[in-house]
Amino acid sequence: MSDVSLPSPSEARTAAVIPAAGRGVRLGPGAPKALRALNGTPMLIHAVRAMAASRAVSLVVVVAPPDGTAEVKTLLDAHALPERTDFVVVPGGDSRQESVKYGLDALPPGFDIVLVHDAARPLVPVDTVDAVIEAVRDGAPAVVPAVPLADTVKEVEPAALAGQSEPVVATPERARLRAVQTPQGFDRATLLRAHESVTEDVTDDASMVEQLGVPVVVVPGHEEAFKVTRPLDLVLAEAVLARRRLNDGF
Numbered sequence: 001m002s003d004v005s006l007p008s009p010s011e012a013r014t015a016a017v018i019p020a021a022g023r024g025v026r027l028g029p030g031a032p033k034a035l036r037a038l039n040g041t042p043m044l045i046h047a048v049r050a051m052a053a054s055r056a057v058s059l060v061v062v063v064a065p066p067d068g069t070a071e072v073k074t075l076l077d078a079h080a081l082p083e084r085t086d087f088v089v090v091p092g093g094d095s096r097q098e099s100v101k102y103g104l105d106a107l108p109p110g111f112d113i114v115l116v117h118d119a120a121r122p123l124v125p126v127d128t129v130d131a132v133i134e135a136v137r138d139g140a141p142a143v144v145p146a147v148p149l150a151d152t153v154k155e156v157e158p159a160a161l162a163g164q165s166e167p168v169v170a171t172p173e174r175a176r177l178r179a180v181q182t183p184q185g186f187d188r189a190t191l192l193r194a195h196e197s198v199t200e201d202v203t204d205d206a207s208m209v210e211q212l213g214v215p216v217v218v219v220p221g222h223e224e225a226f227k228v229t230r231p232l233d234l235v236l237a238e239a240v241l242a243r244r245r246l247n248d249g250f
């Protein structure tokens, strides 16, 4: 009999891949979105710290803008991060999907659970990160944090030109809809298979797993895990940080 045994699910090691190679055009002109500052610290550093805050995460793979890899390495060296967490920086691709794939390619063996987390969601609380990891450890191959919607959503026939009116096609029942956040958590083999077999454009990783016919489950997300996309989101993110500082002070 061999002494070597497979890790039990509770011992499975977790890595986080952070796609951070987007330009962030909707945020207006300036540096790539992930490198823009929130309260003086680059958004990417907030996002890396949010992943490293989970004691389960022992490796963070940052997928940097292809022309900014050296700058991102310098940034990571310059900011204090937990000692238990290792970091790797790789250059990204033309789409988010491609960037995530490059991040997965850089994962060493031994990490059986993989989180994929947008650099553009710098403020996700550690409890949300841990809840996602826990659900994967409990046996779910794919887990997404999500929140109910405030707005009613219409499906439309998109207009050819911006500003034109658009016919409504359908109104899905709001109570059955969820806005999906990150980190999304996966059994590594399932996520790799999804990235190898799904080629059409998607906006999140879980939808690739859905296309394999593998079940995806939702756990409660958090309002502070919102995606920084437009200029107003920067104002909101700084307000959240200010509120945290106040709460930490008392």
Ligand code: C5P
Pocket (backbone or CB within 6 Å): 018, 019, 020, 021, 022, 023, 033, 034, 063, 092, 093, 094, 095, 096, 097, 099, 100, 117, 118, 119, 120, 121, 227, 229
């Ligand atoms: O564009 P969007 O806001 O959906 O981007 C989500 C995340 O994917 C961001 O963190 C962004 O930096 C990343 N991304 C990437 N490579 C691309 C495009 C987006 O890593 N080519």
